[in-house]
Amino acid sequence: MHRCRKLQIAAAACALFLAACGGGGGGSLGGGPTPLPTGTNVAPLTVDSGPAGTVNTPFVSVTLCAPGTTDCRTIDHVLVDTGSSGLRIIASVISPALALPAVTDGSANPMSECMQFADGQSYGSMLIADVKIAEEVASALPVQLIGDPAFATIPADCAGLGPPENTVQTLGANGVLGIGIFREDCGPACVGSAVPGTYYSCPASGCVGAAMPLAQQAQNPVPHFAVNNNGSVVVLRTVDPAGAAVVAGALVFGIDTADNNRLTSGNVIHVNAATGAFPTLYRGQTLPASFMDSGSTGLYFNDSALTVCGGSIAPDFYCPASLQSLSATIQSVTGTSSNVSFNVANAETLLTNNVTFVAFSSLAGTTPIGGSFDWGLPFFYGRSVYVAIEGQNTSSGMGPYFAF
Amino acid sequence: MRNLAKSSAALVALLVIACAPRAAHAALGADAGSVDQDRAHFKAALRTQVLAAYTVHALDLPGGTVVREFIGASGVVFAVSWSGPFRPDLRQTLGVYFDRFRAATGQPGATHRRLQVAERDVVIASHGRLRAFEGLAYLPAAMPAGVTPAQLR
Numbered sequence: 001m002h003r004c005r006k007l008q009i010a011a012a013a014c015a016l017f018l019a020a021c022g023g024g025g026g027g028s029l030g031g032g033p034t035p036l037p038t039g040t041n042v043a044p045l046t047v048d049s050g051p052a053g054t055v056n057t058p059f060v061s062v063t064l065c066a067p068g069t070t071d072c073r074t075i076d077h078v079l080v081d082t083g084s085s086g087l088r089i090i091a092s093v094i095s096p097a098l099a100l101p102a103v104t105d106g107s108a109n110p111m112s113e114c115m116q117f118a119d120g121q122s123y124g125s126m127l128i129a130d131v132k133i134a135e136e137v138a139s140a141l142p143v144q145l146i147g148d149p150a151f152a153t154i155p156a157d158c159a160g161l162g163p164p165e166n167t168v169q170t171l172g173a174n175g176v177l178g179i180g181i182f183r184e185d186c187g188p189a190c191v192g193s194a195v196p197g198t199y200y201s202c203p204a205s206g207c208v209g210a211a212m213p214l215a216q217q218a219q220n221p222v223p224h225f226a227v228n229n230n231g232s233v234v235v236l237r238t239v240d241p242a243g244a245a246v247v248a249g250a251l252v253f254g255i256d257t258a259d260n261n262r263l264t265s266g267n268v269i270h271v272n273a274a275t276g277a278f279p280t281l282y283r284g285q286t287l288p289a290s291f292m293d294s295g296s297t298g299l300y301f302n303d304s305a306l307t308v309c310g311g312s313i314a315p316d317f318y319c320p321a322s323l324q325s326l327s328a329t330i331q332s333v334t335g336t337s338s339n340v341s342f343n344v345a346n347a348e349t350l351l352t353n354n355v356t357f358v359a360f361s362s363l364a365g366t367t368p369i370g371g372s373f374d375w376g377l378p379f380f381y382g383r384s385v386y387v388a389i390e391g392q393n394t395s396s397g398m399g400p401y402f403a404f
Numbered sequence: 405m406r407n408l409a410k411s412s413a414a415l416v417a418l419l420v421i422a423c424a425p426r427a428a429h430a431a432l433g434a435d436a437g438s439v440d441q442d443r444a445h446f447k448a449a450l451r452t453q454v455l456a457a458y459t460v461h462a463l464d465l466p467g468g469t470v471v472r473e474f475i476g477a478s479g480v481v482f483a484v485s486w487s488g489p490f491r492p493d494l495r496q497t498l499g500v501y502f503d504r505f506r507a508a509t510g511q512p513g514a515t516h517r518r519l520q521v522a523e524r525d526v527v528i529a530s531h532g533r534l535r536a537f538e539g540l541a542y543l544p545a546a547m548p549a550g551v552t553p554a555q556l557r
Contacts, residue, residue, distance in 0.1 A: 083517070083533040083534065084533060084534040085534065116490060116491050116534070116537065117516040117517070117533075118491075118515070118516060118517050118518055118519055118530045118531050118532050118533070118537065118539075119508070119509045119510075119514050119515065119516055119517075119518070119519040119530065120509045120516075156493075156495075157493050159495070160493030160494055160495035160496060160502075161491050161493065161494060162494065162505060162506060162509055162519075162530075163506050163509045163510070165509075165516070170510065172516075178534070180534065182534070182535065185534055186535075187535065189467055189468055189489055189490075190467075193466065195466065195467035195490055196446075196465075196466075196467070196490070196493060197490060197491065197493065198467075198490065274489075274535070275489075275535055275536040276535065276536065277536060289536065289538075291533065291536070293517065293533060295516065295517070295533070296515065296517050297515055300517070300518060312512065313512065314512065314513065315511075315512055315513035315520075316513040316518075316520055317513065365513070365518075366520075367518060367531055368518050368519065368520045368529030368530060368531045368539075368540075369529055369531045369538050369539065369540060370554070371538075372531070374517060374518075376517075
């Protein structure tokens with residue numbers, strides 16, 4: 001039986017087998033924080049196969065409204081991403097379409113954006129929306145509408161980054177909710193002058209690269225909430241070693257702002273303010289460019305002692321003969337460190353054993369360039385991971401930091 | 405056999421040079437002139453460092469990303485790397501090999517955070533996330549003797 005597993009976010013061929021991928025139901029909700037937090041600052045988080053048959057991808061629902069109105073659409077299966085900032089929605093999933101005003105430059109030209117990924121890019125217009133997640137509201141927030149049919153021509157320096165990922169299938173979700181450590185996606189680098197492959201001004205003659213003020217860039221919604229705005233907590237239950245078809249969790253806004261988001265752990269990992277990176281010590285090596293990323297489907301690091309999968313099911317993932325129990329040390333840039341234990345299972349076995357399973361706590365693979373340990377979604381299972389935003393104060397100090 | 409293997413590698417290297425594109429872009433596999441074309445395209449500042457086995461042409465792009473182009477004694481750009489907050493235009497830096505990158509997107513194993521191409525004639529690695537990207541592409545047959553990919557940073 002053909003197994004449609006999206007280790008990544010994309011693979012058009014899988015679209016044909018979505019029914020098979022969908023699987024559905026049956027899995028235990030697992031252990032971990034019990035009960036899951038509730039409240040007006042909590043949105044239910046779910047790891048399931050999603051709209052594109054993905055694995056290890058956490059989803060939340062987000063509501064967009066025409067600014068100042070009650071004309072709203074709720075979009076399900078938006079990827080919760082601690083590795084980026086800004087809200088992006090695939091245009092076609094907003095149905096019926098919502099009349100959202102354009103973000104414009106000084107000459108009233110609409111603006112567009114090229115969102116960069118390691119494997120390609122997502123292009124679309126910049127629009128203004130009121131954004132509601134749980135009961136928290138960010139008013140008049142600049143967001144990206146990926147695959148906006150009114151902006152179908154992808155600028156050359158954006159297309160030069162790789163293939164467009166402008167559909168639900170190629171993006172792997174109905175949208176991306178970037179709640180990472182940065183307030184904006186591009187940040188100060190895009191303010192002074194145009195950076196190729198980022199923002200564009202779009203007069204009738206076509207889009208040209210343009211500088212973008214901070215306030216008009218795609219925004220992390222969290223700092224724009226009236227309260228609970230210094231960061232967020234990604235809470236996911238544990239997963240059985242063999243995997244699970246669905247995993248429940250919670251996206252909690254605020255850090256130590258309410259009873260349901262207390263930070264009591266001593267594992268506070270301050271990061272490089274420019275890159276969001278921190279060092280990880282693994283097998284005697286320091287990996288300085290490490291990061292914590294709910295948008296990564298696996299743990300990605302290099303270890304020559306682990307067997308890499310040989311077949312076409314999980315290329316560049318690890319396939320050890322037996323479950324490997326490993327550990328690493330995560331270091332704060334302030335000098336404190338935390339030991340983390342993790343498991344690496346045979347990826348091909350995980351992905352083929354039970355066709356309904358899409359959540360795996362021991363899925364790991366190689367990273368193309370050394371020097372980093374990508375603590376992807378397997379790290380998040382059974383934990384509460386805190387993401388403190390740059391320049392926002394918390395009881396454990398000023399962001400940016402991760403804590404767990 | 406040993407000699408045969410060596411001359412095969414040399415032949416491949418020669419073919420790579422002979423087939424090197426002469427278009428207005430394409431550093432990888434092209435000659436030193438393509439570095440200047442890339443510098444102009446990216447509006448970059450150029451720093452050159454001469455090492456024993458190769459010369460590194462480092463292009464400082466306006467957004468803060470550094471693109472390094474490596475040229476060996478044969479005169480061919482045998483590797484290109486990048487590191488910084490933004491990805492460079494890979495159609496420019498990879499030239500004819502950009503299609504290999506494009507073909508790898510969406511394949512099992514590729515994700516929004518990592519992409520790897522490991523073919524006989526070209527190796528491409530792209531990694532990272534918002535504000536922290538890095539990558540390396542090289543032509544195995546054109547690598548100077550004794551040089552390893554890990555050195556190409």
